[in-house]
Amino acid sequence: MTREEIIHKGITAALSLAANTPWAHLTLKQIADEAGFSMAEFHGVADKADLAAGVEAHFDKAMSEGSFESDETPRTRLFDVIMMRFEAMEDVRDGTRSYLKWRDRSLSGLSNRVKGRAATARWALSCSGLDGGDGLPLPLQITGLAWAIAQAEQAWKQETSPDLTRTMATLDTELIALEERAQWLKGRRKPKPSATESPPDEAAQ
Numbered sequence: 001m002t003r004e005e006i007i008h009k010g011i012t013a014a015l016s017l018a019a020n021t022p023w024a025h026l027t028l029k030q031i032a033d034e035a036g037f038s039m040a041e042f043h044g045v046a047d048k049a050d051l052a053a054g055v056e057a058h059f060d061k062a063m064s065e066g067s068f069e070s071d072e073t074p075r076t077r078l079f080d081v082i083m084m085r086f087e088a089m090e091d092v093r094d095g096t097r098s099y100l101k102w103r104d105r106s107l108s109g110l111s112n113r114v115k116g117r118a119a120t121a122r123w124a125l126s127c128s129g130l131d132g133g134d135g136l137p138l139p140l141q142i143t144g145l146a147w148a149i150a151q152a153e154q155a156w157k158q159e160t161s162p163d164l165t166r167t168m169a170t171l172d173t174e175l176i177a178l179e180e181r182a183q184w185l186k187g188r189r190k191p192k193p194s195a196t197e198s199p200p201d202e203a204a205q
Helices: 003-017 028-035 048-053 055-065 074-091 093-103 107-127 138-157 165-189 200-204
Strands: none
Touching: 003 028, 003 048, 003 055, 003 093, 028 048, 048 055, 048 093, 048 107, 055 074, 055 093, 055 107, 074 093, 074 107, 074 138, 074 165, 093 107, 093 138, 107 138, 138 165
């Protein structure tokens, strides 16, 4: 079994256990038992901190199917791939909420959140075929999209509908706002005509 497979099974087991046991209280031995591993299989591969650090990427993989239809707008493609991630989180909702509670209240968890948000946004852009820049610096796109995903995550935590209505509405609102800001920034970045250039109307005369 590869390192990636061991970590994947470990994270899956940890999320299952976290549905009934607070993430902070889980031990690597419990996770190994749930995954059907001996402790030796984790030795030199991953400890509990490594598994926690891999949860965000674990859910990011759900976006890998991507959305590349040419007749869809960039916003629609982003919406589709990000919702794939939330659907994966919903499949293990109780365990994921336990993990998020730990993540948002511990120093090591907050570090995972900061790193994970940027990585999630970057992968969402890639899985939407939007990582080419589109006139704006990629780091700027990543920062804006990370914020939108964070707001949608807050909505997901409060979700009451099996259809993820609240999450979808929040994500859509944030992506619309992001699109509007991007258009504004592109307008601000347009080069001004030089003093030696004639206005278009004069040049045509």
